[in-house]
Every structure is written in C-alpha cells, then in structure tokens.
Amino acid sequence: MTEDFLTYQAQTTLHPLAMEVSKASGSFIYDQKGQPHLDFVAGVSACSVGHCHPKLVRAIQEQVASYMHVMVYGEYVQSAAVSYTKKLAGLLPAPLNCTYLVNSGTEAMEGAIKLARRVTGRTELIAAHHSYHGNTMGSLSLMGYEDRKTSFRPLIPDVRFIHFNAFIELDLITEKTAAVVLETIQGGAGFIMPNLGYLKAVKERCLSVGALLILDEIQPGFGRTGALFAFEHFDCIPDILVMGKGMAGGLPVGAFVSSKEYMDTLKDKPSLGHITTFGGNPVIASACKATLDILFEEDLIRQSLEKEAHFRKRLQHSKIKEIRGKGLMLAIILETPEQANSLVLHAAKKQLILFWLLFEKRAVRLSPPLTISIEEIDKGCDIILEILDAI
Numbered sequence: 587m588t589e590d591f592l593t594y595q596a597q598t599t600l601h602p603l604a605m606e607v608s609k610a611s612g613s614f615i616y617d618q619k620g621q622p623h624l625d626f627v628a629g630v631s632a633c634s635v636g637h638c639h640p641k642l643v644r645a646i647q648e649q650v651a652s653y654m655h656v657m658v659y660g661e662y663v664q665s666a667a668v669s670y671t672k673k674l675a676g677l678l679p680a681p682l683n684c685t686y687l688v689n690s691g692t693e694a695m696e697g698a699i700k701l702a703r704r705v706t707g708r709t710e711l712i713a714a715h716h717s718y719h720g721n722t723m724g725s726l727s728l729m730g731y732e733d734r735k736t737s738f739r740p741l742i743p744d745v746r747f748i749h750f751n752a753f754i755e756l757d758l759i760t761e762k763t764a765a766v767v768l769e770t771i772q773g774g775a776g777f778i779m780p781n782l783g784y785l786k787a788v789k790e791r792c793l794s795v796g797a798l799l800i801l802d803e804i805q806p807g808f809g810r811t812g813a814l815f816a817f818e819h820f821d822c823i824p825d826i827l828v829m830g831k832g833m834a835g836g837l838p839v840g841a842f843v844s845s846k847e848y849m850d851t852l853k854d855k856p857s858l859g860h861i862t863t864f865g866g867n868p869v870i871a872s873a874c875k876a877t878l879d880i881l882f883e884e885d886l887i888r889q890s891l892e893k894e895a896h897f898r899k900r901l902q903h904s905k906i907k908e909i910r911g912k913g914l915m916l917a918i919i920l921e922t923p924e925q926a927n928s929l930v931l932h933a934a935k936k937q938l939i940l941f942w943l944l945f946e947k948r949a950v951r952l953s954p955p956l957t958i959s960i961e962e963i964d965k966g967c968d969i970i971l972e973i974l975d976a977i
C-alpha cells in the first residue's frame with residue numbers, strides 16, 4: 587500500500603510520514619498492525635471532537651441515508667445547512683449573521699476576498715508577513731512568505747504586507763484598501779498571539795478609512811482557544827469571518843460569514859458572484875451541526891483552557907524555550923529546528939503523533955482533539971519529556 591501511495595497518489599513532500607491507517611477512534615489512530623497512536627495533531631486541528639465521535643457518525647449516517655447531493659449551492663432549501671447557519675448566526679455577534687458554506691478553508695478565503703472587493707469597490711488587500719491563508723491563487727497571494735510564492739507568479743495584484751503586531755504600520759491601511767486580512771492567531775508563523783489592543787486598533791483604522799477587516803479563524807475556530815472563535819478574546823469583531831478545519835469534526839468544509847447586507851451583494855450585479863457545486867452539502871452540514879452540538883453539550887470549549895493549563899504544567903523541560911498559543915492550539919518552541927524535527931520523528935516511533943508548523947521550524951504543534959482526556963495528555967507529555975531527555 588505504501589509503495590502505491592508513493593507512486594499513484596500525488597505527493598506534497600519528499601518525506602511523508604506514511605503511516606498506514608486502519609481505523610481511528612477518540613484520541614487514537616490505529617495502524618495496519620492494530621497499534622494505537624495517540625493523536626496530538628487531530629488532522630491538523632480538524633478532528634475537533636475526536637475521531638469517529640458516535641454522535642457525529644450518527645448524524646452523518648442519518649443524513650446519508652436520507653439524501654446526499656441534490657443541487658448546487660444556493661438553490662434548494664436543505665434543512666441541514668439552513669438550521670446550521672441559523673444556529674451559527676445565533677452564536678456570533680452582530681453583524682455576523684449570514685454564512686456562505688464552501689468546501690475548504692482556502693475557498694472560504696477566496697470568497698471573503700471577493701466579497702470585500704465587491705462591497706468596497708476597491709482592489710487593494712493588506713495581509714501580514716508570515717501569514718498563511720491557503721493555497722489557491724487568491725489566498726496564496728496573501729501568503730507572507732516570498733519563497734513559497736515565487737514559482738507560481740503572477741499572482742493576484744494589489745496585495746501589500748504589514749508586520750503582524752506592528753501598530754506603527756497601520757497607516758499603510760488607506761482609502762484604497764478593500765480589506766485587511768489577518769489570522770487572529772498566526773498559525774504557521776509559530777502560533778503568534780496578537781498584542782494587547784492590536785486587533786482593535788486594526789479594526790478602528792479599517793473603520794476610519796472604509797476598509798473591511800477579514801479574520802481567518804480556520805485554525806483557532808470552533809472552540810480550540812477557549813472561545814468559539816478567538817476574536818472573542820480580543821474585543822474586535824471582524825467584518826468577514828473565515829472558518830474551516832474543526833468546523834465539521836473532520837469532513838471537508840469552509841465558510842465565510844458576514845452581514846446579510848454584504849452577503850446580498852454576491853447575488854446580484856453580477857448574479858452568481860460566488861458559486862460552488864458542493865458547498866452546503868447536507869452531509870457536511872449535518873456534521874457541522876453535530877460538531878457544534880458536541881462542543882457545547884460536552885463543555886469542550888471551556889475545558890480546552892483547563893487542558894492548556896495541564897499541558898503547560900507538564901511540559902517543563904530545559905529544551906523547551908516557550909509554549910505559544912492558547913487553549914488546545916499550542917506550539918512547543920525548542921532550541922533548534924533539528925530538535926523539533928527529532929522530537930516529531932522519535933514521537934512517531936513511540937506511537938505519539940506530533941507535527942511541524944508550516945514556517946516556524948523550531949516549533950512542534952500540539953493541537954489534539956478537544957475531547958482528549960487528562961490521562962491521555964499525561965501519557966503524551968511523558969513521551970515528549972522522555973524524548974527531550976534523550977535528544
């Protein structure tokens with residue numbers, strides 16, 4: 587199977603981890619020999635309620651048995667998507683009351699960019715150095731790493747960059763700016779938190795020049811940081827909120843949310859301003875709704891802060907320079923990229939799943955399912971500390 591994987595399935599790196607998966611349940615992924623691997627990554631923050639949560643599986647199965655794809659997005663009234671978007675509107679602050687469901691995080695970002703240009707009639711986009719918003723041409727244009735973009739130029743024009751947390755650069759946002767696009771917590775850059783008052787200052791500057799603020803919550807979203815969305819910690823409501831990953835508990839999804847007034851611009855002049863075949867798919871929407879229900883019923887959002895505290899208490903080691911992030915969106919910062927690499931690879935041998943961050947090479951990601959237990963955290967931390975002693 588591994589040879590076929592390497593031969594027939596297009597690869598993204600020279601050295602994929604290539605574990606052969608047989609099944610997954612709760613906080614564990616099982617390999618072909620039936621060995622359990624403790625999952626501290628959750629499919630890169632996607633499996634928010636653990637693998638194959640029974641309530642999530644049931645919701646998917648019930649919807650599959652009833653109907654699957656019946657029409658492109660936006661034409662038929664399908665209860666799973668309608669009740670989910672209504673529920674989301676009730677949980678989000680005004681004016682975030684209208685949701686466009688799409689198929690991935692990057693598509694959600696494309697939709698958000700188009701919406702900002704359509705609403706403002708402007709073209710300029712401002713993103714942050716060291717940002718990551720996805721890999722299609724629009725979101726790639728916003729990526730704050732030149733070496734990842736060069737081979738794919740020309741990208742979309744009229745994109746400028748500011749440094750995240752640099753208050754002094756906010757006057758680069760002007761009357762020409764359609765939108766400022768930021769990750770609420772920078773992910774790939776190393777789980778960088780916004781400084782006190784920074785996001786609020788960005789929003790105020792946007793308001794004063796008529797630009798929109800787009801916040802990308804694809805990683806922190808859906809409860810991972812101790813709030814449903816991380817912007818709730820920072821006293822700053824975006825004009826457009828972008829989400830994905832943990833939203834459907836492990837099925838492919840993305841969404842952008844804004845005001846009904848703004849969203850209505852996508853349906854006229856031109857009509858079909860953004861379209862998608864599978865966005866709002868009823869099976870995915872059922873999974874989104876079940877995931878949201880589980881997050882609240884099992885009190886997982888609040889618990890993520892207690893679990894963060896436990897990780898921080900347990901992970902004390904001279905080789906750990908810092909633990910960044912919030913809730914269960916954490917990154918261990920080691921002394922060198924070699925140590926980080928070594929920790930991930932040794933952990934894999936000890937059946938603990940860890941992963942790198944995209945750009946900060948000294949970092950090791952800790953983004954387990956929010957359902958992880960304290961005993962499982964202890965078990966994984968013991969393995970990490972044992973490896974750090976040895977490398």
Ligand SMILES: Cc1ncc(COP(=O)(O)O)c(C=O)c1O
Binds near residue numbers: 693769840
């Ligand atoms: C902050 C952020 N934005 C956008 C994306 C892109 O999402 P997707 O991979 O679903 O297209 C990701 C994925 O890692 C992300 O972390």
